[in-house]
Amino acid sequence: MRLNVINPNTTRGMTDTIAAAARRIAAPDTHVMATQPAHGPVSIESHFDEAISAVGVLEEVANGDREGADAHVIACFGDPGLLAAREVTRAPVIGIAEAAFHMATLISTRFSVVTTLGRTGIIAEHLLEQYGFRHHCRRVRAAEIPVLDLEDDGDAALKRIIEECRRARDEDGIGAIVLGCGGMADLTDEIAEAVGLPVVEGVTAAVKLAEALVGLGLGTSKHGDLAFPRPKAFVGRFEHLSGTTK
Amino acid sequence: MRLNVINPNTTRGMTDTIAAAARRIAAPDTHVMATQPAHGPVSIESHFDEAISAVGVLEEVANGDREGADAHVIACFGDPGLLAAREVTRAPVIGIAEAAFHMATLISTRFSVVTTLGRTGIIAEHLLEQYGFRHHCRRVRAAEIPVLDLEDDGDAALKRIIEECRRARDEDGIGAIVLGCGGMADLTDEIAEAVGLPVVEGVTAAVKLAEALVGLGLGTSKHGDLAFPRPKAFVGRFEHLSGTTK
Amino acid sequence: MRLNVINPNTTRGMTDTIAAAARRIAAPDTHVMATQPAHGPVSIESHFDEAISAVGVLEEVANGDREGADAHVIACFGDPGLLAAREVTRAPVIGIAEAAFHMATLISTRFSVVTTLGRTGIIAEHLLEQYGFRHHCRRVRAAEIPVLDLEDDGDAALKRIIEECRRARDEDGIGAIVLGCGGMADLTDEIAEAVGLPVVEGVTAAVKLAEALVGLGLGTSKHGDLAFPRPKAFVGRFEHLSGTTK
Amino acid sequence: MRLNVINPNTTRGMTDTIAAAARRIAAPDTHVMATQPAHGPVSIESHFDEAISAVGVLEEVANGDREGADAHVIACFGDPGLLAAREVTRAPVIGIAEAAFHMATLISTRFSVVTTLGRTGIIAEHLLEQYGFRHHCRRVRAAEIPVLDLEDDGDAALKRIIEECRRARDEDGIGAIVLGCGGMADLTDEIAEAVGLPVVEGVTAAVKLAEALVGLGLGTSKHGDLAFPRPKAFVGRFEHLSGTTK
Amino acid sequence: MRLNVINPNTTRGMTDTIAAAARRIAAPDTHVMATQPAHGPVSIESHFDEAISAVGVLEEVANGDREGADAHVIACFGDPGLLAAREVTRAPVIGIAEAAFHMATLISTRFSVVTTLGRTGIIAEHLLEQYGFRHHCRRVRAAEIPVLDLEDDGDAALKRIIEECRRARDEDGIGAIVLGCGGMADLTDEIAEAVGLPVVEGVTAAVKLAEALVGLGLGTSKHGDLAFPRPKAFVGRFEHLSGTTK
Amino acid sequence: MRLNVINPNTTRGMTDTIAAAARRIAAPDTHVMATQPAHGPVSIESHFDEAISAVGVLEEVANGDREGADAHVIACFGDPGLLAAREVTRAPVIGIAEAAFHMATLISTRFSVVTTLGRTGIIAEHLLEQYGFRHHCRRVRAAEIPVLDLEDDGDAALKRIIEECRRARDEDGIGAIVLGCGGMADLTDEIAEAVGLPVVEGVTAAVKLAEALVGLGLGTSKHGDLAFPRPKAFVGRFEHLSGTTK
Structure with a gap:
């Protein structure tokens, strides 16, 4: 195909x-x-x-x-x-986004989203509502990094994303994390390993x-x-x- | 202003x-x-x-x-x-759309929407959900007229809209009707008179x-x-x- | 009129x-x-x-x-x-209350309410549910001041309201604040200036x-x-x- | 007690x-x-x-x-x-009302309400929402009889209530009926017998x-x-x- | 009976x-x-x-x-x-569980659940959703004690349950507490006395x-x-x- | 795998x-x-x-x-x-069931379920609620055929399922149909062809x-x-x- x-x-x-x-x-x-x-x-x-x-x-x-x-x-x-x-x-x-949400509900009962900027959290919230996953998502979190920093300053960005994912893991009562940006597609494995619970990435x-x-x-x-x-x-x-x- | x-x-x-x-x-x-x-x-x-x-x-x-x-x-x-x-x-x-929804909830407990084409009903439904008015709207109805017919074939369009509004009034258990197209802005008074309950139009x-x-x-x-x-x-x-x- | x-x-x-x-x-x-x-x-x-x-x-x-x-x-x-x-x-x-809620949703995606006494929060919650704004309101907060203190001890009351509004601004992820008491109608401008985001007051x-x-x-x-x-x-x-x- | x-x-x-x-x-x-x-x-x-x-x-x-x-x-x-x-x-x-709703959910998965006047349906709807039973109630129906007719014209009223209850039983996909008026408290047994499914009355x-x-x-x-x-x-x-x- | x-x-x-x-x-x-x-x-x-x-x-x-x-x-x-x-x-x-939820809503507007293990919180959440009480429950809390500890190490268990109930009372904005385990049935009075607000236990x-x-x-x-x-x-x-x- | x-x-x-x-x-x-x-x-x-x-x-x-x-x-x-x-x-x-619901939401905005017996509709409803798809499903319909009739009397069963699917297509305002029984897994193609809109089957x-x-x-x-x-x-x-x- x-x-x-x-x-x-x-x-x-x-x-x-x-x-x-x-x-x-x-x-x-x-x-x-x-x-x-x-x-x-x-x-x-x-x-x-x-x-x-x-x-x-x-x-x-x-x-x-x-x-x-x-x-x-x-x-x-x-x-x-x-x-x-x-x-x-x-x-x-x-x-x-929908792809990641769907997959996350199949391997956990509750997940959190870790996205780039806090201001885009409302976009994720509206999608969660429209798709039906409002209650499956415990929290939409932001690492507060501009999207292009994922390209330009990858190591610092990765570090901050991992930190926020760990907070999600420890505080949110979740079973999985959804990465909230297409630009994180190459970081999934590293994040999953660092955080120790399933990390769902949308592109894949x-x-x-x-x-x-x-x-x-x-x-x-x-x-x-x-x-x-x-x-x-x-x-x-x-x-x-x-x-x-x- | x-x-x-x-x-x-x-x-x-x-x-x-x-x-x-x-x-x-x-x-x-x-x-x-x-x-x-x-x-x-x-x-x-x-x-x-x-x-x-x-x-x-x-x-x-x-x-x-x-x-x-x-x-x-x-x-x-x-x-x-x-x-x-x-x-x-x-x-x-x-x-x-939001304007009409807000106003309709201030003068009635429940309303119905009468829009042009059935296929756009989903747009109204998503807005009702996002704005919080899902349960205030009993039904999204369509007169099944293309938007530009409101310009080009006004009398026939008006007739069909009024018919659908009357069905809403008689079947939906509502107190008001929301007109679901900006092109209906000049028809409000005629419709309201023909239907006999408050008709809320979005432009106004x-x-x-x-x-x-x-x-x-x-x-x-x-x-x-x-x-x-x-x-x-x-x-x-x-x-x-x-x-x-x- | x-x-x-x-x-x-x-x-x-x-x-x-x-x-x-x-x-x-x-x-x-x-x-x-x-x-x-x-x-x-x-x-x-x-x-x-x-x-x-x-x-x-x-x-x-x-x-x-x-x-x-x-x-x-x-x-x-x-x-x-x-x-x-x-x-x-x-x-x-x-x-x-409904007036303030409606207006707040037109200028922000999410708001918090700052009311007088915590015990009346449940009244606001029930109204938010009935009107459809449950998810637009992040939090109902109370300054814990009796209503008549707004009349009798205005300065102290104002100070406490502003403090609570600032907490809402900093912690709730909101774009606007709704003042939760008619007796605050004369304080709106002062609060808005002190807090630095839109403050919606119900009487006006x-x-x-x-x-x-x-x-x-x-x-x-x-x-x-x-x-x-x-x-x-x-x-x-x-x-x-x-x-x-x- | x-x-x-x-x-x-x-x-x-x-x-x-x-x-x-x-x-x-x-x-x-x-x-x-x-x-x-x-x-x-x-x-x-x-x-x-x-x-x-x-x-x-x-x-x-x-x-x-x-x-x-x-x-x-x-x-x-x-x-x-x-x-x-x-x-x-x-x-x-x-x-x-709450008593009847609670009891109805303990003996059925879905119920309908049969009340007196259609105009009071909105009161039942708001209570269902506030109490949490919105989705347990399939439909709020009215026999369209003034409350005092229950006292003054009991036989005709009973007949109409039973008719509406039968429609609820046959059309609503329910397991129980809630009677929506305190004045029906003495009719429960007769209605239950005539309708053939559990009838929950609020006073009792x-x-x-x-x-x-x-x-x-x-x-x-x-x-x-x-x-x-x-x-x-x-x-x-x-x-x-x-x-x-x- | x-x-x-x-x-x-x-x-x-x-x-x-x-x-x-x-x-x-x-x-x-x-x-x-x-x-x-x-x-x-x-x-x-x-x-x-x-x-x-x-x-x-x-x-x-x-x-x-x-x-x-x-x-x-x-x-x-x-x-x-x-x-x-x-x-x-x-x-x-x-x-x-349903019994306790129903009773709690009759004596308070909002309650919290205190259960044994955090991992069973999802079971309570799903029940709250199905029964309609999602919004009446502020929080599902866990004392993190295995069920049989209630039998085998009752005093330590009781102490931890009381601690968690007090946190619920002080932090959750509630009027009542629901005990989330049948094995707590004999502890209700002691807990209620220690906590000072109504404690609803499911067996009773x-x-x-x-x-x-x-x-x-x-x-x-x-x-x-x-x-x-x-x-x-x-x-x-x-x-x-x-x-x-x- | x-x-x-x-x-x-x-x-x-x-x-x-x-x-x-x-x-x-x-x-x-x-x-x-x-x-x-x-x-x-x-x-x-x-x-x-x-x-x-x-x-x-x-x-x-x-x-x-x-x-x-x-x-x-x-x-x-x-x-x-x-x-x-x-x-x-x-x-x-x-x-x-979850598989079919997820897939149906990816190709349509609203779907209906056609299952075997009406009495099992409540099971589908509870799943739709738990999974988040309550509002994506317009209606749960039943062909009223016992499950084993799918094995024992396949042709009659197929005919009734197709009839119900056509009613769903014509009355429900949907874009897709979900088949509500694993025993229908071999009928999908025939049904889809007879009904003329996407039919989602859960096993596949x-x-x-x-x-x-x-x-x-x-x-x-x-x-x-x-x-x-x-x-x-x-x-x-x-x-x-x-x-x-x-």
Whole structure:
């Protein structure tokens, strides 16, 4: 199968990190196509960044479909554009936040999230509510590191993430930790070893869920509210989207 | 005060409808600036349309701020880009869905929503959940009319909306009806008269809530998760957003 | 418009405080009629006080209607008698707790309440649940000051409220604070300045919401469960209510 | 033990009905003191009626305490004044709505409520939410009979209640029915026989719960938010309450 | 009436403790039949222990029915086998966790649970959710003592339980404490005295609730999802259950 | 990997059906070990059947571990013994109900369940609540066919299931259907084709989720409340479990 892993920000280094993690975990017959939008923010740390990035995500889903993708992964922990992406494709689309939450509930009764910046905690909270996992998550914690520090100052970032994970382990009454940023995809093993309880990372979780859905022959439902959008005109810089959404 | 009413779709006729409704209800000293994005879909009837429209909404918020807006209204019932918009301005930002929901709970214990297309019901449901009004809404109903039919085939659309509102009144055990589309802003009185119970419309509700917040001296909190986004680089067609989000 | 602001306790000094705050914030064409019951407790600090005060609130709503009130405000943070009041009038009725909660959710994603006595926290919790804002409120805090100390020992009370608000700001992960007592209506600005994030106060919020509803032409629904009560006999000291509730 | 069963309305006939039901079910050593307020509505069919009746309930709780009551029952399905009543006494206080809900969950997984008037359904819904039983109740149904018809036109009322209970049994997927009015206390057996599944009635349920609590030596907690109200002045027709609430 | 009190573990000493507590609290005409399974774990401290113990509970319910039991109590705080037990008998079946929760909500607005081992907290949480009491419980606490220490090292256990109860009283904002283990049944009075607020214990609570239901003539509903299981074949060591479940 | 698929009932024919479905969907390098308990009911259609079957499930998990299983699937839609099974193994354990629910939320916003007997709907409801999917499921429907009819009268059963699925599709406003019985595992394709929207079946979903978890290197958390049970004595017919639960 062909798996289109989309890094919603425009930082190629993070795409590489994500792609490497995806490829390490993918099945032998899964071809990982890693990409990032041509247009958008270099990192995603707010609702604003997310809203802009969603446009690029949707374009990359369309690109992926044209290149024969069997499934798509949105590799930013806010799952930007997830439901919109599901509307425009028959393929399954998996967000890494939802992927991590689902997997965490299968191996523990309660988990905590450790994310980058405290201000993005509200995004995780809203997703937990929408997905149904509000009560499975004990706490959303932040290491208070900007996303790109994961690229630029990896050792210091790792240290702070491990510290926060240990606090989660010791204080939250949990069985597992969810890493709250796609940029942490290459740190999972080190963190898990340092913390000593299962650490669920979204990129890798999403890859396996996408493989699972494709294996089941399940694609996004085109019956009801995720059907293709009604074709219509778009104007201005989005004119190329006109009439194409079927 | 200067009130920036943003029609998130690009159909000028609908902007005019919305602006007229906003001006009719606005206080004498409220100057209504009505606008729509230069870029985006002609109507919003899906998550996809919403995601694209959010970019235009954010640009119009920024434009409005430059023109001295004291508050902003997002005049599409899905409240596209609401939290992102709140991040980028000190002014209050009100979505018309939230506005209508809030007002409906102040005059009734339970309400129903009558929207355009059934497929957008899920958007209303997610908003009801996030805002806390899940249990105040008995049912999300659809008249099954495309949004632009409100402009192009107004009489037939009105007739179907009234029929659905009457069913809501007779079957749902409610005290009020919420109209689920900004394009219905000029129909409120006719519908209310035909149906015989309070009908809450979002554009007008949002105008009065925006006036209320400005009157109270309350703007969007810049403490915590709605603080200005961290400045950063944007690339490609969004390059103009670089470093500007403070 | 004529706005009937009801202080549910019988302390005239607090009525004056509330009325002054209401008048400062009211639109030029809003005539604020401030009143308090002739019968009831001098302050409201328990379910018991609230239950007794509700009778006076209902009488003042009826009085207000006779004097041509276009809307009513119940200016005690427990919103005593709110749904009963809505039944007996066509005018909108706004409680100051609900008003503050609604406004707080429009400018922040999460808020905390700072009220007078810890024992009344349960009243706020029940209201948050009923109104739908349980998850928008991080914490209900108390400054542990009796209500009338706000009148009698204002400076000490203010100091303690500010301290508790600062703790809320620093510990709760919030964007706004809701003041949990009508008697704090004159302290809002001082508190907001001292604390440095938006402070929402219920009396002023309710005045603007009442103006908004009247501006929209929306009154309490008389369809369904807030219709006028069935007329009936009352006996004893409530005999004067017989047959009058239509 | 001495059990103070309070009919919150002022109709003596209904007090007699309630008292008879209570006495039939009470343990041999339970002395049932039945009473109704001297002041208030002849029936309770709205939030307004409920608010007025709460005053009388509180006075009857105080009277009962003076006469040595070991527990109190509030025999109106809206549980008027329940938390206020708990504040002013060390004895347990049981509302008949809560009593019926609790008992119904012990013998079935899901129940429906059959009450008198549709307009009071919202009162039951709010209680279900506050008590935690929202999801245990499939539906709140109304036979659409005024409360006093239970006294004045008993046969017709019984017929309509049985019809509605049968609909509940056949359509709601339930295991038990809760009768939603204290005035139905003498009809339980007939209804249960006609409907063929367990029928839970609140007055009788409350009597047994009160006996259970007294048997356990458990009274209303005086630690925290149900502690006695702070003593204070009351004015006007409630002056006799001054300083007495400890 | 004959009340079948089942200790789900196989430790006779704990059965004796439970039986003594049940007999002390039971009405004079209640005959307490105390029993424990012939097969199963000596204590219940995990989901695993609970699953095995449920088989014994179901056999003891059947035994109890054969000996004329009018009601059954499952005296382990996880309520093992509760719904299954309700299916196989017409008599009421009460779990001690649910019994304690119900009673605690009748005398306080919020309570905390103090149980034995932290790892069983999740069992209490799931029950609170299923029964509807999630928001009535502030916190599930553990004294971190193995269950059988209650038998073998009673004084040390009591000391630690009291310490944890005091922390609950001082930190949780509660009005009552629920003891989270059947083996604490004989400690209630001492704990309540040491802690100074109402302490609700499940065995005694369940005895009184069972008496209440029997007094009301209410048994487990045989309409709908608690009807007797369809008779069928069982094989292997459960062959004796074949065809008997009506 | 070695995948231990446990049919919790003792009907070998159903094990074969389940095993065949599992093998068809499993990855080439997944070795499916299919088994059923030696002791227990021939079908599971009640809480009682489920409680008995859980013992056999736990024994088969232990057997599977001894034979080198990398993961376990519990192939009955009530997920009997799921948390207990997780306690006794380091391997992942997946229930087919949870598996189907998780997968359905990844391809649709709302789904309905079509199960065998109406009486088991409550089991699905409780699982939906515990797992967090209450609001993602519009309705739990039953075809009203006994489980073994799936084996013995397959064509008639299939016809009724398809009819109910079509009603779900047409009335429930859903995007996908979840099949509510392990015995339907071989019918998925036929049903999906006849109904025309995605049909999620639990056995196949669980196989892919198990493979996904193993691929991720994630096992059941042994930190916290799913740690191995404390070793202890078991008596009677469960004596062989003594001291073995580490």
